[in-house]
Amino acid sequence: MRLARPYSGVFRGGATARTGPHALPLARIKKIMKRSAGDGSGGDGAGARMISGEAPVVFSRACELFVVELTRAAWAATLEGKRRTLHREDVAQAVRDTDLFDFLVDVIKDDAGHEDGGDGVVGAGGGEGRAPACDDDGAL
Numbered sequence: 001m002r003l004a005r006p007y008s009g010v011f012r013g014g015a016t017a018r019t020g021p022h023a024l025p026l027a028r029i030k031k032i033m034k035r036s037a038g039d040g041s042g043g044d045g046a047g048a049r050m051i052s053g054e055a056p057v058v059f060s061r062a063c064e065l066f067v068v069e070l071t072r073a074a075w076a077a078t079l080e081g082k083r084r085t086l087h088r089e090d091v092a093q094a095v096r097d098t099d100l101f102d103f104l105v106d107v108i109k110d111d112a113g114h115e116d117g118g119d120g121v122v123g124a125g126g127g128e129g130r131a132p133a134c135d136d137d138g139a140l
Contacts, residue, residue, distance in 0.1 A: 022060050029056040029063070073098050 030051055037048035071086075073094035078086050092108045095101040 022057075023064050024060045026056040026060060029059050033059065070094060070101065073101070 033051055033056065034048050070091065074086055074090040077090040077093040077097070078084070081090070095104045095108045
């Protein structure tokens with residue numbers, strides 16, 4: 001008997017299908033896709049006006065997998081520091097130590113440049129259920 005592949009339910013109406021529950025809101029993903037497609041990289045500068053229904057679903061799943069992998073690497077840095085709380089410097093260390101995250105090196109600022117006065121806990125200072133504050137270029 002053939003086993004179902006991990007992503008086989010994405011397009012068939014499984015738990016991660018368009019109508020199913022998602023970790024990230026599809027409308028928000030679609031809005032980001034339209035905004036980033038309109039930044040002039042398409043040649044004519046018009047941007048994407050239409051996005052298929054499956055594309056945000058795939059992006060949602062890709063974002064989930066990205067966050068899981070980054071969290072695993074950051075958690076390893078936390079345990080290496082003999083702590084049980086994930087801090088901003090653990091995420092930065094995971095980015096520096098993992099080749100997969102080399103594209104984020106410019107985004108992660110040095111801890112010496114940390115000026116918001118927070119305690120370093122990821123998500124601290126952003127309020128209940130809110131993302132940490134970022135500057136204009138998206139850096140933490």
